[in-house]
Amino acid sequence: MKVRLEWFTIRPEKPPHPLAVGLSYLMVFGVLAIVFQVAFVRLQYDWNWSVLGEYRTLFLHGWGTTLGLSVASLGLSLLLGVGLALAGQSRWLPLRSFHRLTVEVIRGTPLLVQILIFFYVVADAYGIQNRYVVGVLTLSLFSAAYIAEIVRAGIESVGASQWESARAIGMSDPQIYRHIVFPQAMRRALPPLAGQFVSLIKDSSLLSMIGIAEFTKNARDVNSLTFSTLESYLPLAIGYLVLTLPISWWTQRLERSLHFET
Amino acid sequence: MDLLLHQVSKRFGQNQVIGATSIAVEEVRSLVLIGPSGGGKSTLLRLVAGLLRPESGKIELNGGAIPDEADARRRYRASLGVVFQAFNLFPHLSARDNVKLPLTVVHGCSEDDAHEIATALLERFRLGSHEDKRPYELSGGQRQRVAIARALVHRPQLLLLDEPTSALDPEMTGEVLDVIQELKSEGVDFMLVTHEMGFAREVADEIWFLAEGGIKESGSPETLFNRPQSPSTQRFLERVLKY
Numbered sequence: 001m002k003v004r005l006e007w008f009t010i011r012p013e014k015p016p017h018p019l020a021v022g023l024s025y026l027m028v029f030g031v032l033a034i035v036f037q038v039a040f041v042r043l044q045y046d047w048n049w050s051v052l053g054e055y056r057t058l059f060l061h062g063w064g065t066t067l068g069l070s071v072a073s074l075g076l077s078l079l080l081g082v083g084l085a086l087a088g089q090s091r092w093l094p095l096r097s098f099h100r101l102t103v104e105v106i107r108g109t110p111l112l113v114q115i116l117i118f119f120y121v122v123a124d125a126y127g128i129q130n131r132y133v134v135g136v137l138t139l140s141l142f143s144a145a146y147i148a149e150i151v152r153a154g155i156e157s158v159g160a161s162q163w164e165s166a167r168a169i170g171m172s173d174p175q176i177y178r179h180i181v182f183p184q185a186m187r188r189a190l191p192p193l194a195g196q197f198v199s200l201i202k203d204s205s206l207l208s209m210i211g212i213a214e215f216t217k218n219a220r221d222v223n224s225l226t227f228s229t230l231e232s233y234l235p236l237a238i239g240y241l242v243l244t245l246p247i248s249w250w251t252q253r254l255e256r257s258l259h260f261e262t
Numbered sequence: 263m264d265l266l267l268h269q270v271s272k273r274f275g276q277n278q279v280i281g282a283t284s285i286a287v288e289e290v291r292s293l294v295l296i297g298p299s300g301g302g303k304s305t306l307l308r309l310v311a312g313l314l315r316p317e318s319g320k321i322e323l324n325g326g327a328i329p330d331e332a333d334a335r336r337r338y339r340a341s342l343g344v345v346f347q348a349f350n351l352f353p354h355l356s357a358r359d360n361v362k363l364p365l366t367v368v369h370g371c372s373e374d375d376a377h378e379i380a381t382a383l384l385e386r387f388r389l390g391s392h393e394d395k396r397p398y399e400l401s402g403g404q405r406q407r408v409a410i411a412r413a414l415v416h417r418p419q420l421l422l423l424d425e426p427t428s429a430l431d432p433e434m435t436g437e438v439l440d441v442i443q444e445l446k447s448e449g450v451d452f453m454l455v456t457h458e459m460g461f462a463r464e465v466a467d468e469i470w471f472l473a474e475g476g477i478k479e480s481g482s483p484e485t486l487f488n489r490p491q492s493p494s495t496q497r498f499l500e501r502v503l504k505y
């Protein structure tokens with residue numbers, strides 16, 4: 001059997017064969033592997049993978065901490081983000097001002113500065129001792145500002161004719177949000193939301209600034225103890241992928257099941 | 263239906279769409295609005311549907327004035343059914359769920375009852391095999407029939423249809439007009455905006471002709487089509503009946 005090029009061409013009328021998809025991934029993966037293999041050979045790098053075994057508890061602890069921080073911040077930021085987006089749609093002007101100001105300030109300043117100010121100024125003044133709590137709060141607020149904009153765009157994408165149809169049925173505004181606007185807005189917000197969640201997971205590494213022993217910090221520690229740079233940071237990359245890839249897969253599946261446009 | 267307009271005006275900015283109009287009909291089953299586009303047909307329909315408020319005047323349907331207070335207004339809207347020209351259906355819900363929604367969310371029906379009622383109604387509209395499809399999987403005519411089913415599912419006191427066939431090709435138009443005709447013979451009261459003059463003539467008990475500024479002429483289809491009084495009605499009919 002001869003491999004033919006047209007197997008790998010996408011045609012509108014017919015989705016590609018799963019085998020072609022798999023083969024295609026394999027080819028790309030192979031090419032990348034060769035490129036990096038050549039690079040490493042030229043580098044004449046002395047691998048020392050025993051580092052991984054030796055410091056595995058440090059890696060695992062760090063990964064677990066990052067997972068915990070991410071899950072907590074993901075949930076909280078979604079809640080805060082939707083709340084903030086609703087504040088921006090409110091008929092009450094101060095709520096709108098609050099939304100605008102929060103979004104602009106948070107998006108316009110570095111997360112690093114926010115973390116430091118929150119931890120050393122705000123949390124201290126209000127007696128929040130637990131650095132993990134402060135970390136999750138800061139990260140959630142930061143991400144919420146972006147999520148609010150994503151959700152707002154989704155809400156605004158639901159047209160006036162949908163509102164009118166729903167009002168004609170006799171639905172109240174809260175019912176319209178719940179049954180008509182949110183489901184449609186969510187579908188359109190899913191791809192950018194997935195991107196935001198992935199950023200959130202990676203941004204959690206900045207929490208090492210306030211002494212949280214998360215994944216990146218621990219990998220950095222291993223590196224400075226062993227001087228095995230790649231053996232410390234490659235597992236780090238893979239550890240983050242293990243967290244971020246499922247988000248992409250899950251949202252893509254959700255997108256398909258919520259599909260309602262041609 | 264009994265419908266009364268007393269000194270009703272509506273304008274958008276400088277544009278006086280309906281100016282101090284008074285008119286009343288009693289015990290008509292089907293009221294059809296015709297007239298040139300921009301003449302205010304949709305505006306009048308939305309006023310009666312409680313989706314727009316007039317600047318002044320009052321509207322009474324079946325003896326009750328359209329309430330002013332928000333909750334009462336919402337209940338008033340819930341007692342009607344409205345079908346628009348296009349984009350009626352909720353795209354994220356299946357045909358059946360579209361029809362169920364008013365029952366479960368607004369009229370306090372149980373899930374099971376709503377399911378049964380919606381299924382039976384869709385069956386009747388020859389949509390039985392399409393219940394589980396989402397709007398994007400349906401043809402334009404099927405979509406409008408689902409929209410009519412949704413507007414009827416709670417047995418409204420009046421069904422309002424705003425050019426339900428204007429976005430459809432002739433064959434689908436036929437499907438939808440058949441359904442409206444059936445409703446008429448079943449005694450559903452409706453108010454219809456249409457450009458299908460033949461259908462208007464056949465189905466209407468009463469016709470209102472609207473052009474800039476309000477209702478220019480009203481009456482039975484026979485008088486309005488055969489002996490139009492106002493010059494603007496005559497001009498309009500000449501133009502639309504030419505071909």
Ligand SMILES: Nc1ncnc2c1ncn2[C@@H]1O[C@H](COP(=O)(O)OP(=O)(O)O)[C@@H](O)[C@H]1O
Nearest residue numbers: 274277279297298299300301302303304305306
């Ligand atoms: N929401 C609106 N805002 C501003 N002008 C409007 C609005 N709706 C309708 N109009 C204007 O009112 C007039 C009557 O419109 P409409 O009632 O839609 O007429 P018809 O349905 O007879 O074509 C038109 O001039 C239109 O531009």
Ligand SMILES: [Mg+2]
Nearest residue numbers: 303304305425
């Ligand atoms: Mg119109």
